[in-house]
Amino acid sequence: MSEIPTTMTASVLRxxxxxxxxxxxxxxPAPDEVLVQxxxxxxxxxxxxxxxxxxxxxxxxxxxxxxxxEASGRIVAVGADVDAAxxxxxxxxxxxxxxxVCELCxxxxxxxxxxxxxxxxxxxxxxFCEYVLIQDDFAxxxxxxxxxxxxxxxxxLSVGIAAAQKGGIKxxxxxxxxxxxxxxxxxxxxxxxxxxxxxxxxxxxxxxxELAAGYGVRVxxxxxxxxxxxxxxxxxxxxxxxxxxxxxxxxxxxxGTVVLVGSADEIPLSVPEIAMREVNVTxxxxxxNTWPIARALLATGQVELDSLVTHEYGIEQVxxxxxxxxxxxxxxxxxxxxxxxxxxxxxxxRA
Ligand SMILES: [Zn+2]
Ligand SMILES: [Zn+2]
Numbered sequence: 001m002s003e004i005p006t007t008m009t010a011s012v013l014r015x016x017x018x019x020x021x022x023x024x025x026x027x028x029p030a031p032d033e034v035l036v037q038x039x040x041x042x043x044x045x046x047x048x049x050x051x052x053x054x055x056x057x058x059x060x061x062x063x064x065x066x067x068x069x070e071a072s073g074r075i076v077a078v079g080a081d082v083d084a085a086x087x088x089x090x091x092x093x094x095x096x097x098x099x100x101v102c103e104l105c106x107x108x109x110x111x112x113x114x115x116x117x118x119x120x121x122x123x124x125x126x127x128f129c130e131y132v133l134i135q136d137d138f139a140x141x142x143x144x145x146x147x148x149x150x151x152x153x154x155x156x157l158s159v160g161i162a163a164a165q166k167g168g169i170k171x172x173x174x175x176x177x178x179x180x181x182x183x184x185x186x187x188x189x190x191x192x193x194x195x196x197x198x199x200x201x202x203x204x205x206x207x208x209x210e211l212a213a214g215y216g217v218r219v220x221x222x223x224x225x226x227x228x229x230x231x232x233x234x235x236x237x238x239x240x241x242x243x244x245x246x247x248x249x250x251x252x253x254x255x256g257t258v259v260l261v262g263s264a265d266e267i268p269l270s271v272p273e274i275a276m277r278e279v280n281v282t283x284x285x286x287x288x289n290t291w292p293i294a295r296a297l298l299a300t301g302q303v304e305l306d307s308l309v310t311h312e313y314g315i316e317q318v319x320x321x322x323x324x325x326x327x328x329x330x331x332x333x334x335x336x337x338x339x340x341x342x343x344x345x346x347x348x349x350r351a
Pocket of ligand 1: 044045070
């Protein structure tokens with residue numbers, strides 16, 4: 001095991017569009033924690049949102065914050081109560097710390113824990129840095145067949161799994177997914193793994209439709225093609241676009257389920273359309289107990305994430321990683337905290 005340094009480089013958000021590199025002490029694990037050397041971190045829409053707006057709903061960046069919550073790495077030290085044999089393991093991080101004792105935690109809905117501490121959600125630091133701490137049982141060992149990137153992307157994969165679970169997707173279902181971004185493509189792959197036989201991704205952006213089509217799902221343009229005749233059992237919104245949600249509600253069959261994953265503010269809800277057709281409308285907030293499922297889906301090849309990665313960046317290039325949103329063919333951008341700079345960020349994936 002290589003020596004653990006006393007300080008590390010962290011990318012720190014000080015305010016809107018104000019990102020700096022800082023030297024910070026490498027933290028030491030509490031008795032129930034492991035110290036993970038971070039190898040790969042996905043850039044999420046929420047990271048971009050904090051960078052450009054300084055807040056998401058009630059969460060406001062009021063003090064310096066390290067972004068990044070889709071992380072994988074290698075355990076380099078363990079707390080006093082953790083098996084030292086874990087040192088050296090490659091792990092995927094479930095980036096949350098519930099209280100474990102409140103009513104919701106005890107009911108199993110720990111994602112709704114009011115005392116939740118979640119990476120990169122103010123005031124809790126995330127993983128755009130070289131080392132992070134996580135409780136032992138939220139660091140999931142991954143086999144060699146799962147890459148560092150795919151292990152990091154088990155976080156958005158977990159979002160897709162939670163949506164499929166909440167939608168109750170079962171064998172034979174037709175599933176409509178709005179939005180051909182990373183979450184939409186992941187949700188579509190998960191829907192198929194859950195047994196859906198007809199998975200349709202709708203997106204107004206032709207480039208995104210083309211990317212989504214590469215994953216063996218049907219794609220359509222909601223501007224020119226109606227989805228109302230689909231009679232979907234489940235609709236998953238991964239677009240956050242109000243017209244897509246309204247359209248999705250109309251596209252599920254009577255008794256079907258609408259799962260809102262995207263973050264639209266408000267939608268006009270037709271009570272007759274919901275009530276008279278007994279449509280279930282629900283949301284998802286993060287996930288619970290999804291990492292073992294994510295690992296199994298990846299290990300068996302039922303879900304594939306490496307091809308989502310289009311760009312890699314070093315720790316000095318987090319700002320580029322966050323602002324590269326509109327860059328052509330960009331799907332999933334990854335920060336490598338152990339690397340200073342990647343010479344040519346457009347080197348990864350298949351773009
Ligand atoms: Zn995310
Ligand atoms: Zn709790």
